[in-house]
Amino acid sequence: MAALNYPSDLKYAKSDEWVRVEGDIATLGISDYAQDALNDLTYVEYAVEPGAKVAAGDAVAEVESVKASSEIYSPIAGEILAVNEALKGEEDTINADPYGKGWLVKLRLSDASGLAELMDAAAYQTYCESR
Amino acid sequence: MGYIPHTDVERRQMLAAIGVTTIEDLFEAVPATHRFPRLKLPAPLSEVEVAREMLALAESNEHAQDFxxxxxxxxxxxxxPSAVNHLLLRGEFYTAYTPYQPEFSQGTLQATFEYQSMMCALTGMDAANASHYDGATSLAEAVTVALQVTKGKRNKIILSPGIHPHYREVVRTYHQGRDVQIVGDDAPAQAAALADLLDDKTAMLAVQYPNFFGQIEDLAGLAEKVHRAGAVLVVVANPLALGMLKSPGSLGADIVVGDAQPVGVPLSFGGPYVGFFACKQEFVRKIAGRIVGESVDTDGRRAYVMTLRPREQDIKREKASSNICTNQGLMALGVSMYLALMxxxxxxxxxxxxxxxxxxxxxxxxxxxxxxxxxxxxxxxxxxxxxxxxxxxxxxxxxxxxxxxxxxxxxxxxxxxxxxxxxxxxxxxxxxxxxxxxxxxxxx
Amino acid sequence: MTLRMTMPEQVATPEPLEPLIYELSVPGRVGVNLPVCDVPAAPLPADLLRDDLKLPEVSELQVVRHYLKLSQLNHAIDKGFYPLGSCTMKYNPKLNEDMARLPGFAALHPLHDTEGAQGALALMYELQRWLGEISGFEAVSLAPAAGAQGEFAGILMIRRYHLDRGDTQRTKILVPNSAHGTNPATVTMAGFEVVELPSDERGDVDMNALKQVCREQGSSIAGMMITVPSTLGLFEEHILDVIETVHNAGGLMYMDGANMNALMGIVKPGELGFDVMHYNLHKTFSTPHGGGGPGSGPVGVNAKLKPFLPGPVVDILEEASEPDESPLYGFVMPSKSIGRLKAFQGNFGMHVRAYAYIRIYGDSGIRDVSRHAVLNANYVRARLMDTYKIPYPRYCGHEFVIEARLDGAESIHALDISKRLMDYGIHPPTNYFPLIVPEALLIEPTETETKETLDEFIDVMKKIAVEARQTPELLHTAPHHAPVKRLDEVRAAKQLVLCCAPALPGAAD
Structure with a gap:
């Protein structure tokens, strides 16, 4: 089994989402740990559409594998700019490239304070390895 | 006695392997104050006596073979047809469990896939599940789907008074803990008048086809009105009538439910029957109950497996839309046999x-x-x-x-x-x- | 690590094990002999008629061979050992099948007049009484169609009980984290919120957590659902304390009776203080599982909840006038009933089978069922203890869980052991449940298995443990001797072929 990746430029939530912040734009996806635990992903459904406002902790999507299902929460507040439609039918992209082409939603940050709650890569790795 | 095979010698050997002297020793965790209560049941009977007693009970009923x-x-x-009962008595079918292990359940899985196919053919729908308890609970589950499809923004359910009274009662039982408004039962029985109740809060409208009074309601045009209002059209159908009548799917239904009892299941004083549930492709991820899909094994051989499993209670737990676990597997199997023979x-x-x-x-x-x-x-x-x-x-x-x-x-x-x-x-x-x-x- | 395997291009696709019934179809073939119409034909309503019906066209013999072949692709209790935990795969007596098919039962209309259905009503009345006696409950309704529906009925009754007292604040139901998925799903379905409770290191409910929740949120707790023995096969050691704690907070206690096969004549849940439970006739009382159903899930309640039972229930309408006569039985709706759960009155065919089963065992035999179910489980447990990790060091009920992780065979998962068992003609135990045990295999032998069968299973399990260390690949690629190999479940979920193409409207005949 290949070692799991924890890119250092990202922030991580306890519920296994990652966030990449560029200016006031945040991209969100699920971590390598999460895709590995879920195994082959077969379905993604978005709970939000572009333009929707979300609060920190709101569900934005649901991902499914053969024998598991997981809700994806936005750890930060903002306005949804885009959802990754390219994943429909190509859900294995999340398994192959969770931090790149496997992103789920992009949002415009309305309140950056939520970011402070998130873990850095080292803390998240420690957290994952203790589970 | 009964169906327990143990001899005294075996019991002693087994207790010795466990390291206790009596079976009773294994129950130490049960509160001593309540352990081993007396059971006031009748004395055991032989198979001959049980059969005699039960035959007498059965024969005291006025049944369709005598009347x-x-x-x-x-x-x-x-x-x-006699073949149905003979095949249902194959122990390989009726003493099997739910086909969670596909390598050991291809019989049940393929038969279920064929059942789903037949239900799609009869109803004119794209997909069907492996069945619900009965027609009434299928309708109650359709309500849940309609509420989900309309994302909780709509909570009004219109039921035709021409739907079986028990079915409408079951819908109310199922949804008593939810914020749902069930209306329409007191309107005139004709489907057309029900459409006047449609509004932007309506999640679903349901009619029965033929209705409780045996009448074939005019569904033409109803679907358009329901869809224009943004609601889901559910048709409760009699599958035997669908042997000759236009399929609800061809008339615009989104979900077709009903009881398949008329096509291969005995009366049996009300159960077990089998609720069928068929729908358009777009709803398939929202429906409850087991679904079998086609796939291949690692040799590339065509084979069948339960699919869309994450909808189900054992995976989704408190987030599942229904707690349903069993389907009416054996009855659905009988229905497929009946439909294959017919x-x-x-x-x-x-x-x-x-x-x-x-x-x-x-x-x-x-x-x-x-x-x-x-x-x-x-x-x-x-x-x-x-x-x-x-x-x-x-x-x-x-x-x-x-x-x-x-x-x-x-x-x-x-x-x-x-x-x-x-x-x-x-x-x-x-x-x-x-x-x-x-x-x-x-x-x- | 992926289950998806691509086929080497040069290998021809193997033939399906059995064609689909649609693939056997030949236009114009008929499989049934129907009566001719002996009345004048009425004009058919042309505008209402369909012009297509995509059903297969096959002969009776083709149908018989098709389903016989399909049956042979299944594993079943009648074929071999089926130690599937939490499912109680015991022998399904053949007498029961004959009884359910007696015309007086099988051809009886559900809406028949009371006077003409006295035999069926008497049977249901007695079964209600016997189930109540076995579990120590005041009243029983046979209405629920399956265990999950019994759970739903139970939680709805708890809801109505509180509302009836004018207490609208109770919105939560406690559920241990070892519970069957149906429990939390039921809670949501009934409009409640789930509060999950942790388990302690002995596999019991964590009493400190329970007491804390009841202290802090007591007035919002409607009740608790708990399985006894637990899904780990363990009898809750503090059960009286659990019940008292929840009762003191004003909540009611629901017992999931899925594991009743360990308790008959051992302890009565009603006497322990439970307010309501469901029975699984298809587990404890030998009605067949039918490849996924039908089930039957009667509910038993104490006096408090009796008025809320789902209906109809059978009661005595008129007492017998003479001692040797029967009373008049009939259906009644309990005064504050939660309502109907299905059309008509429950899965009567299952009631008939359960009646026959209880009648065979009687007062002295029913306890033996549970005694031997527990004996068999403990025997297998004791003999596998040296080979496999068994997480809870205590006697089990009718089933036990092993943690399928073997030292020196790190690549082996519970699933691999399961699939390898098939090669020896044994159905795998329940996999990955309960969720709180990693790599769980839940083993339930049931009382109807002989010592020889158990010994053979034990030998096979030991042999697999050796194979796991010596030839792990043998397990990874198992089963080798089942009708099919492992399935591509990803493809099934992504491509979603849910019915065969010939059945689709618009497809060619």
Missing amino acids: ALFRGAGAYHHFI GKTGLRQVAELNYHKAHYAADRIAALPGYQVNRERPFFNEFLVRCPQPVATLNQALVAEGIIGGYDVGQDYPHLAQHMLLCVTEMNPKEEIDVLVDVLGKVK
């Missing part, structure tokens, strides 16, 4: 036999003084008769002549007191119908 049966109202006496022409033939015989009976009863047959709409194998006497009185006279008469509709619809719902099937030869008519004509 001419003209009662339907949601449960129907139809011909079931086939395309046989099912049509049985449906038409029902139609012709019911119409013959209706015509003859209509000619009796004091009886009025409701002909507002075309009917299938049931029809509503206004009688000159209370239905109970008529049924008493009929039983004395070896006939089980129609259902007393006034029990559920007060404005239809003294109305009998009669059902005539391929099991009623002409002579039986003639005797029914004669007796009805003679009751004073």
Whole structure:
């Protein structure tokens, strides 16, 4: 089994989402740990559409594998700019490239304070390895 | 004794392996104050005695093998080819569990896939599940789907009063803990008038086809109105009637549910029956219950497996839309066997036999003084008769002549007191119908 | 690590094990002998008729061979050992099948007049009484169609009980984290919120957590659902304390009776203080599982909840006038009933089978069922203890869980052991449940298995443990001797072929 990746430029939530912040734009996806635990992903459904406002902790999507299902929460507040439609039918992209082409939603940050709650890569790795 | 195979010697060997002296030692965690209570049950009986006692109980019932049966109202006496029962008694089918291990359950899985296919064919839908408990719970589950599809923004459910009264009660039982408004039952029975209740809070409208009174409602145009209002059209259908009638799918239904009891399942005093649930492709991820899909094994051989599993309670737990676990597997299997035997022409033939015989009976009863047959709409194998006497009185006279008469509709619809719902099937030869008519004509 | 395997291009696709019934179809073939129409034909309503019906066209013999072949692709209790935990795969007596098919039962209309259905009603009345006696409950309703529906009925009754007292604040139901998925799903379905409770190191409910929740949120707790013995096969050691704690907070206690096969004549849940439970007739009372159903899930309640039972229930309408006569039985709706759960009155065919089963065992035999179910489980447990990790060091009920992680065979998962068992003709135990045990295998032998069968299973399990260390690949690629190999479940979920093409409207005949 290949070692799991924890890119250092990202922030991580306890519920296994990652966030990449560029200016006031945040991209969100699920971590390598999460895709590995879920195994082959077969379905993604978005709970939000572009333009929707979300609060920190709101569900934005649901991902499914053969024998598991997981809700994806936005750890930060903002306005949804885009959802990754390219994943429909190509859900294995999340398994192959969770931090790149496997992103789920992009949002415009309305309140950056939520970011402070998130873990850095080292803390998240420690957290994952203790589970 | 019973079905326990242990000998004294074996029990001693097993207890020694465990390291205890008596079986009772294994129950130390059970509070001593409540351990090993006395059971006030009857004494054990031999197989001979049990069979004798139960035969006596069975024979004290007035059943369709001894009586001419003209009662339907949601449960129907139809011909079931002998092959169905013989095949259902294969222990490999009925003593198997849910096919969670596909390598060891291809029989059940493929049969279920074929059942789903047949249900799609009958209803004109894209997908079907492996079944629900019965037609009523299928309808209740359709409500859940409609609420989900409309994302919780709509909570009004319109039910036609022409839906079986038990089905409507079950919908209310199922949704009593939720914020749902169930309306329409008190409106006129015609489907068209129900459409006036549609609004932007309506999640679903449901009608029965043929309805509880046997009438074939005019669904044409209804779907368009329901869809324009942004709601889901659910049709509760009789699968035997679908042997001849246009499929609800071709008339615009989004979800078709019902009980498949008429196509291969015995009356059995009300159960087990089998609720079918079929829908358009777009709803398939929202529906409850087991679903079998086609795939291949690692050799590339075509094989079947339960799929879309993350919808189910064992995975989604408190987030699942339904707690359903079992389907009516064995009944669904019997239904597929029945439909395979009947086939395309046989099912049509049985449906038409029902139609012709019911119409013959209706015509003859209509000619009796004091009886009025409701002909507002075309009917299938049931029809509503206004009688000159209370239905109970008529049924008493009929039983004395070896006939089980129609259902007393006034029990559920007060404005239809003294109305009998009669059902005539391929099991009623002409002579039986003639005797029914004669007796009805003679009751004073 | 992926289950998806691509086929080497040069290998021809193997033939399906059995064609689909649609693939056997030949236009014009008929499989049934129907009566001719003996009445004048009525004009058909042309505008209402369909012009297509995509059903297969096959002969009776083709149908018989098709389903016989399909049956042979299944594993079943009648074929071999089936130690599937939490499912109680005991022998399904053949007498029961004959009884359910007696015309007096099988051809009885559900809406038949009371007077003409006295035999069926008497049977249901007695079964209600016997089930109540076995579990120590005041009243029983046979209405629920399956265990999950019994759970739903139970939680709805708890809801109505509180509302009836004018207490509208109770919105939560406690559920241990070892519970069957149906429990939390039921809670949501009934409109409640789930509060999950942790388990302690002995596999019991964590009493400190329970007491804390009841202290802090007591007035919002409607009740608790708990399985006894637990899904780990363990009898809750503090059960009386659990019940008292929840009762003191004003909540009611629901017992999931899925594991009743360990308790008959051992302890009565009603006497322990439970307010309501469901029975699984298809587990404890030998009615067949049918490849996924039908089930039957009667509910038993104490006096408090009796008025809320789902209906109809059978009661005595008129007492017998003479001692040797029968009373008049009939259906009644309990005064504050939660309502109907299905059309008509429960899965009667299952009631008939359960009646026959209880009648065979009687007062002296029913306890033996549970005694031997527990004996068998403990025997297998004791003999596998040296080979496999068994997480809870105490006697089990009718089933036990092993943690399928073997030292020196790190690549082996519970699933691999399961699939390898098939090669020896044994159905795998329940996999990955309960969720709180990693790599769980839940083993339930049931009382109807002989010592020889158990010994053979034990030998096979030991042999597999050796194979796991010596030839792990043998397990990874198992089963080798089942009708098919492991399935591509990803493809099934992504391509979604849910019915065969010939059945689709518009497809060619």
